[in-house]
Amino acid sequence: MMSDLIFIALSLFAIAGGVMMLVYKNPMYAALGLLVSILAVAGLFALLNATFLFMVQIIVYAGAIMTLILFLLMFLNIKEENLPKEPKKFMLIGIGAVIMIPFNVVILKAVSNLPNANMNIVEGTFGDIKPIGQLLYNDWILAFELVSILLLVALVGSIVLAKRKKMNKENS
Amino acid sequence: MISLTSYAFVSMILFSIGVIGVIARRNIFVIYMSIELMLNGVNLFLVTFARYHFNMDPQIVTIMVISIAAAEAAIFLSVIILLYRSKKSLDTDIFTTLTQGEKS
Helix, strand or coil: HHHHHHCCCCCHHHHHHHHHHHHHHCHHHHHHHHHHHHHHHHHHHHHCHHHHHHHHHHHHHHHHHHHHCCCCCHHHHHHHHHCCCCCCCHHHHHHHHHHHHHHHHHHHHHHHHCCCCCCCCCCCCCCHHHHHHHHHHHHCCCHHHHHHHHHHHHHHHHHHHHHHHHHHHCCC | CCCCHHHHHHHHHHHHHHHHHHHCCCCCHHHHHHHHHHHHHHHHHHHHHHHHHHHCHHHHHHHHHHHHHHHHHHHHHHHHHHHHHCCCCCCCCCCCCCCCCCCC
């Protein structure tokens, strides 16, 4: 079936992007790997009928956050000698995998015991903008307002952090 | 046939890659990106269960997680700029001594 092939391709892209982020030494290549992974996850959202989240993932993650990271990487102009040396990287990756495998097995065992349901794409308004907006502004209005306050605090905080250097110079 | 378990498998793999990145890497940029990958894995899990139960509340939670990730990006990246300007390095081991630049 078509959606099976798309699912397999997208999950391979997601995992390959994650592994690319894990093993490359240069942070630029790691950021590009993360970008591939995020776009593949956006495709998986579309397969799961979450059309609004598909757009949000592409606009916010791939459009805003990854652009910010790539812009900063170019702005800082990181030289090869400024990168940290990671001689034990692959040993630590192995240790991390050994730690995470039992955790994964437990979660997958629990999930595979759930009754099977139809996960295909359905017609209708599930996951569209209008029902999500109605849910967001009726049932989740308090969380929405709290998140808006959080974003305001983050905005003020990043301005304060960026300005602190100048204030220190004036004081000293 | 794609089932619930295959989506759960992909999201758990993404989450595990994020955890392994936080454990194994010392570049602070890569650690930040690993945290983003962990958030992506959790988002995929939430959206999978939204489809499974045919209920849109987990998608709202996913929107909240994405906006928190955006706020985190602003703070984290400005902190990285400050650290890189004072230490000229991206190594997390150097950042363990958080004194002012000239004294260290």
